[in-house]
Amino acid sequence: MDLDFTEKDEAFREEVRAFLKDKLPARLSDKVRQGQHLSKADMEEWHAILNDRGWLAPHWPEERGGTNWSVVQSFIFETETALAHAPRIVPFGVSMLGPVLNKFGTEEQKNYWLPRILDGSDWWCQGYSEPGAGSDLASLKTSAVREGDHYIVNGQKTWTTLAQYANKIFCLVRTSKEGKKQEGISFLLIDMDTPGLEVRPIKLLDGDHEVNEVWFSDVKVPVENLVGEENKGWTCAKYLLSYERTNIAGVGSSMAAFERLKEVARTTRRGDAALMEDPLFAARMAEIEIDLENMRTTNLRVLDSVGRGQTPMAESSMLKIRGTEIRQKITALMRRAAGRYAQPFLEEALESGFNGEPVGPDWAAPVASQYFNYRKLSIFGGSNEVQREIIGKSMMGL
Incomplete structure (x- = not known):
């Protein structure tokens, strides 16, 4: 390539x-x-x-x-x-x-x-994770029992991002308990307005309402909303996860964040010198820049595989690991750059129209929020430990 x-x-x-x-x-x-x-x-x-x-x-x-x-x-x-x-x-x-x-x-x-x-008629959210079935997604317990031309869904999903805005949810559900746990899973499309479906908010450390619990109590779903074959939803799930992990890696976002970090390092002073001139800080930035260039190449390879109709599970896992680690390193360095201004956190400062007194330089306002929020990156979408297992099994035969 x-x-x-x-x-x-x-x-x-x-x-x-x-x-x-x-x-x-x-x-x-x-x-x-x-x-x-x-x-x-x-x-x-x-x-x-x-x-x-x-x-x-x-x-x-x-x-x-x-x-x-x-x-x-x-x-x-x-x-x-x-x-x-x-x-x-x-x-x-x-x-x-x-x-x-x-x-x-x-x-x-x-x-x-x-x-x-495409036209925005539907806002979708993802019903994958459950209590006790996050990284070990195949352990999910939300059930879907077929009754005539409907499935009856019961169970709970958690960490459902932006479900408060969604009118539709795609879900992995258990339609059989026979065989391996991956073999009894199906992929359903569900209307969020269906009776018996309830969304409950989860507040994050920064006070933002980003994720939710979604509860299903005898929710009726038409059989025609099954994607793929019944009990074969794990194939759909793996295919989707390759896209999710590539998206979580956020190569472009990391490059933009690194450019922002360089700007801050050039303009922030420690004593008589710019932060960029601090040897330790500069060395940490150089390490990130090298990793970013390597990740850029891996990202192009993953996109090339997807474009040829392949499902690059190991490669997307590599990208997810490195991408999330890099983004966490960037937020950690931004926190260091903010110094004492990283400690105070004003939730209202992250809202449009905030007119209060800034705490430190303007760029420091979101530093604490982003640092803590991005701790999740190496966990969701399949934890980085699970990604390493996928790489080991697919590329090393472990």
Whole structure:
């Protein structure tokens, strides 16, 4: 695979930059750059802008609304949007369910659900993790019993990101207890307005309502909402997780965050010298920069495999491990750069329109929030310890 950018790629980069300059609202990029909370309306606005341009789902087939971009073009787009501080597209519909439907869905499911993902009619959330079934996802217990032309779903999902905004949820459910635990799992699409479904908020350390519990009590789901074969949902789950882990790695976001860190290190002083001139701090930054370049190459390889219809489980696991570790290192260095201003934390300072007195420099306001919030990155989407097991089994035969 050629990793060099061609003249065509460079022309595409300029096209993306021009689009971002013209179409990315400054108030959205300012909120992202300052680490402020994005509202549902903010996320929907950027979703609609990209959909109107035809750039919302680059990894979908072209006939379904994809872009037919090359691997390098997809990478350029992700990187440039991150560097421009554009909001990240909510991944559950576009980047997770969409690929699953394109590969495993019936024509009827594709024709109905895919356009609704693109035009924003449906906001999806992910029903995977359960109490006692997070990294060991195959241990899930939420049950779906078929009764005529419906499944009756009972159980609980947890850590369900942005479920408070969603009108749909895709779920892994247990439809059989026979055989290995992976063999009795099915993949269902469920309407959040169905009687018996309840969403309960979980507040995080920074006070943000990002995740939730979702409870199912005799929830009726039409049989036609089954994706793939009954009891074969683990195949869909593994395919989806390769996309999720690549998204969690956040190569473009890490590059943008590192550029921000360099800016802070150049302008923040410790005594008579800039922080960038501190040998230990500079060495830590150099280590991150080297890791970022290595991760960039791995990301291109994963995108290339996906583009050729493969499911790069080991490679996406590598990307997830390194990507989450790098993002945690960047937030740790930002915390060091903030010094004493990293200790105070004002939740309201992360809301648009905050008029109070800043605690330290403007860039320090989200440092504590991001540092603590990003501790989760190496856990969700399959903990990094589990990713190492996947790598060992698939590449070393362990």
